Amino acid sequence: MEIIQKFGFETKLFLFQLINFLIIVFILKKFLFKPLKRILDERKRRIEQSLQDAENAKAALENADAERKKILAVAKVGADKLMASVKVSADETKEKTLAEAKFRSQQIIEEAKNKASAEFENMNKQIGKMSVDVSNKILSKVLSELFTEEEKQKIMSRAMEMIDEKITN
Amino acid sequence: MQIGPDLLFTIAGFPITNTVVTTLITDVILITLVLIVSKSVALKPGKMQNIIESVSDYFRETTESLAGERSSFIYPWVLSFFLFIVISNLAAQIPGFESIRFHTSSSGHHGVALFRAATSDLNLTLALAVTSVVATHYLSVKHTGIKSYITRFITFKMFSIFLFVGILEFVNELAKFISFSFRLFGNIFAGEKVMSTMYSLCPFGLPLPFIGFELMVALIQAIVFAMLTMSFMHIMTDKSH
Numbered sequence: 001m002e003i004i005q006k007f008g009f010e011t012k013l014f015l016f017q018l019i020n021f022l023i024i025v026f027i028l029k030k031f032l033f034k035p036l037k038r039i040l041d042e043r044k045r046r047i048e049q050s051l052q053d054a055e056n057a058k059a060a061l062e063n064a065d066a067e068r069k070k071i072l073a074v075a076k077v078g079a080d081k082l083m084a085s086v087k088v089s090a091d092e093t094k095e096k097t098l099a100e101a102k103f104r105s106q107q108i109i110e111e112a113k114n115k116a117s118a119e120f121e122n123m124n125k126q127i128g129k130m131s132v133d134v135s136n137k138i139l140s141k142v143l144s145e146l147f148t149e150e151e152k153q154k155i156m157s158r159a160m161e162m163i164d165e166k167i168t169n
Numbered sequence: 170m171q172i173g174p175d176l177l178f179t180i181a182g183f184p185i186t187n188t189v190v191t192t193l194i195t196d197v198i199l200i201t202l203v204l205i206v207s208k209s210v211a212l213k214p215g216k217m218q219n220i221i222e223s224v225s226d227y228f229r230e231t232t233e234s235l236a237g238e239r240s241s242f243i244y245p246w247v248l249s250f251f252l253f254i255v256i257s258n259l260a261a262q263i264p265g266f267e268s269i270r271f272h273t274s275s276s277g278h279h280g281v282a283l284f285r286a287a288t289s290d291l292n293l294t295l296a297l298a299v300t301s302v303v304a305t306h307y308l309s310v311k312h313t314g315i316k317s318y319i320t321r322f323i324t325f326k327m328f329s330i331f332l333f334v335g336i337l338e339f340v341n342e343l344a345k346f347i348s349f350s351f352r353l354f355g356n357i358f359a360g361e362k363v364m365s366t367m368y369s370l371c372p373f374g375l376p377l378p379f380i381g382f383e384l385m386v387a388l389i390q391a392i393v394f395a396m397l398t399m400s401f402m403h404i405m406t407d408k409s410h
Contacts, residue, residue: 008173017296028203039211
């Protein structure tokens, strides 16, 4: 005890320092560490919450991306089907139109042929009739100078019959 | 050479020494710090809160790495010791700290120093040592149970060996009072004497490297005291030890 007193130990001062330090510890614990711990815990909670939110947002983004890809794939399949059906339909329409056009053109050609043939026959008849009239007039002119009326009539009739036969054949 | 603090005056028989004055200044600084931080504490910390949070985080993480979940009740003690000792030590490193003199009836012509490093007073360092050891034992009883606590010192398993180990443990606990108090006291007191010698030899320039050295000692001694407390509290509150 004597030795320690040589170092300046005094019970009153020792007790004062002891109580003083305990009061300081109490103040620090109550008014510094507690609010600091509260704020650190709150900050930690917020950081964890933010990280969780970021994680959720990332997951949502990934989901949205997957959903987008899925929708795109479905749309692509739909578009491909539509394109295929359109192509088939276009081919069918093309073929149908072509067939119709072909049929129509043949019909027109056929009609034209018939019309031309009818026209030709008609023209033949007219030419025949005209040639008969011309022959009749020529014969009348020629015969009137060489034969009598009776002979003339017989020759005319005979010639007319022959011409008629020729035309008919 | 006077080792103890100088008596300035007495209040109702209670001696007010220069180390008591410095202790009160340390208290004022700490309480001001507490008031500033507790009033301005916010999620987005200011400069002061940042500094305190950094120190607090350092000790909390160190305690957590050592004691795990028991750090919740260990680290406030550790941080309290550190803050009190470091502020008290650093305050004493302000140049001219001991130059302010105070005249008493018994002092000579030059009077006595009004301020002196609080930790250069054995009364304070011993009070800190007692607080550390008693708090450690209190936490040990609280968290490991009285039976486990007593069997550290008295056990009848393999009687002769473990009874001896128990006695050694007891002596070790007594030695903690001395090691804690005299280490801090010795370092700061010696630093004070070195500084006063340097100032007396050549007040300009020469003390400068020693100020740097003493600043380091001030910080290291605060860390050593806090870390040892942390370590002892961890050992004493661990059931497996």
